[in-house]
Amino acid sequence: MSTIDLTSYHRIAPLPISGEVEDAKARIHQTLDQFDHVEIKEEGTHYVHAVFTSKWMKFKDDLELYIDEKTHLLHFKSGSRLGYYDFKVNRKRVERFKSLFKKV
Numbered sequence: 001m002s003t004i005d006l007t008s009y010h011r012i013a014p015l016p017i018s019g020e021v022e023d024a025k026a027r028i029h030q031t032l033d034q035f036d037h038v039e040i041k042e043e044g045t046h047y048v049h050a051v052f053t054s055k056w057m058k059f060k061d062d063l064e065l066y067i068d069e070k071t072h073l074l075h076f077k078s079g080s081r082l083g084y085y086d087f088k089v090n091r092k093r094v095e096r097f098k099s100l101f102k103k104v
Contacts, residue, residue, distance in 0.1 A: 002075075002076065002077045002078070003073075003075040003076050003077070004075065006078070012078075012091065012094055014068075014073040014074055014075045014076070015073065015074040015076075015098050015101060015102075016073060016074075017071070017072055017073065017074050018065065018072060021046060021069055022095065023047065024067050024074065025048065025067065027101055027104050028048050028065055028067075028074075028101070029048075030104040031097055031101045031104055032048075032050055032097075033101045034100050035070060035093075035096075035097075037052055037053045037054070037055060037056070038050050038051070038052050038053075039051050039053075042085075046066060046067040046068070046069065047064070047065065047066055047067070048064070048065045049062065049064050049065075050062075050063045050064075051063075051064075052093065053079075053084075054089075055090070057076060059080065059081070059082060059088050060081050060082075061077055061078065061079065061080050061081065061086070061089065061090055061093070062077075062078065062081065063076070063077075063078045063093065063094070063097070064076070064077040072102070076094050076097075078090040078091075078093060078094050
């Protein structure tokens with residue numbers, strides 16, 4: 001699932017953001033702190049890569065966040081490492097992330 005993907009099934013809208021990149025990154029961290037079983041694996045000026053581990057089977061899912069400073073959008077790429085169908089777990093996670101992000 002991605003904000004860049006052109007196929008409707010895998011597409012999700014980017015999130016409009018305001019303020020400076022540093023503010024957006026702080027909000028990303030505050031939002032991720034509200035999830036269980038998540039670890040930040042990589043981070044750059046405009047980028048955060050988090051890995052979620054499922055509680056039961058220990059499956060790993062990746063969530064990549066990219067702050068586009070020019071368009072003031074937060075882009076997402078989320079997916080399971082194994083298999084093709086994930087019962088919409090990643091879509092639901094991104095939707096929850098977006099909802100929580102708007103509140104912090």
